[in-house]
Amino acid sequence: MLSKKGAKYFFLIGTLFFGMIFVGLTYDTLKQVPKLTRAENLTPQVIHGKNLFDKNNCMGCHTLLGEGAYYAPELTKVYETKGPDWIKAMLVDPEQVYPGARKMVKYNMSPEDQEAMVAFLKWVSEIDTNGYPAKPVNQ
Ligand code: HEC
The missing domain is CATH 1.20.5 (Single alpha-helices involved in coiled-coils or other helix-helix interfaces)
Structure with missing residues (x-):
């Protein structure tokens, strides 16, 4: 001992x-x-998109890189899986995209803000997350 x-x-x-x-x-x-994170791609537009993401409390419903709330889909790879037009459509009128589904706020975002939001989500989708989130089995 x-x-x-x-x-x-x-x-x-x-x-x-x-x-x-x-x-x-x-x-x-x-x-x-x-x-x-490919920090060299952090343009002013991407940063504006990040600020919009915070200001509009997207994390109140969504997760990004696993952080946030579990009401709505994970958005880390949404740029890759759904593409920019889908994202913009959600930021203008979600009811058009998912009729009669769970509710997302109708933001009526200006075209400039939509582009910034897309740029931010594109930047996030390009982060090397070491395979996170795992791909759904049936897609
Ligand atoms: C009140 C909760 C809520 C907030 C706040 C919210 N969303 Fe959503 N969002 C949803 C729901 C619910 C869905 C999925 C609709 C469904 O599947 O029925 C969704 C879907 C989406 C989608 C499509 C995802 C997919 O896989 O089809 C995108 C992109 C999106 N939201 C972006 C945003 C952004 C960006 C913000 C902030 C500006 C935001 N959302 C704020 C509830 C929310």
Whole structure:
């Protein structure tokens, strides 16, 4: 059995060792973020789209990169799966796209804001999420 002193050193060295591994891995992850997110593509239009996404509380119903609410579909890859015209149609009149379905707010977004929203969702869809979200089995 370890002596009291031995246990103390075991704790201190173990904590320090694994703490350093944790800090190292965190640093490595943060270093990769600009590349994985393609940060160079963050144009003013994309940023405007992100602000619209926040201001209109899209996350109150949707998830993006897994964050948000579970009332409405995940939007991380919606640019790839549904395309820009579908997204714009949803931002003008969702009832036209999904008649009689669950309700999305009718935003009546201006053409400029629609483009910004599409640009933002395109940028999100290009993030290397390491396979997230998994593709639905029957699509
Ligand atoms: C009040 C809840 C709510 C809010 C807020 C909301 N949505 Fe939706 N959204 C929905 C629902 C519900 C659907 C799916 C309709 C259905 O399947 O019946 C949807 C569908 C969509 C779709 C189509 C997804 C697909 O796979 O067909 C897009 C794109 C979309 N929303 C974008 C947005 C954006 C961008 C915002 C913010 C500007 C937003 N939504 C805010 C409820 C919401």
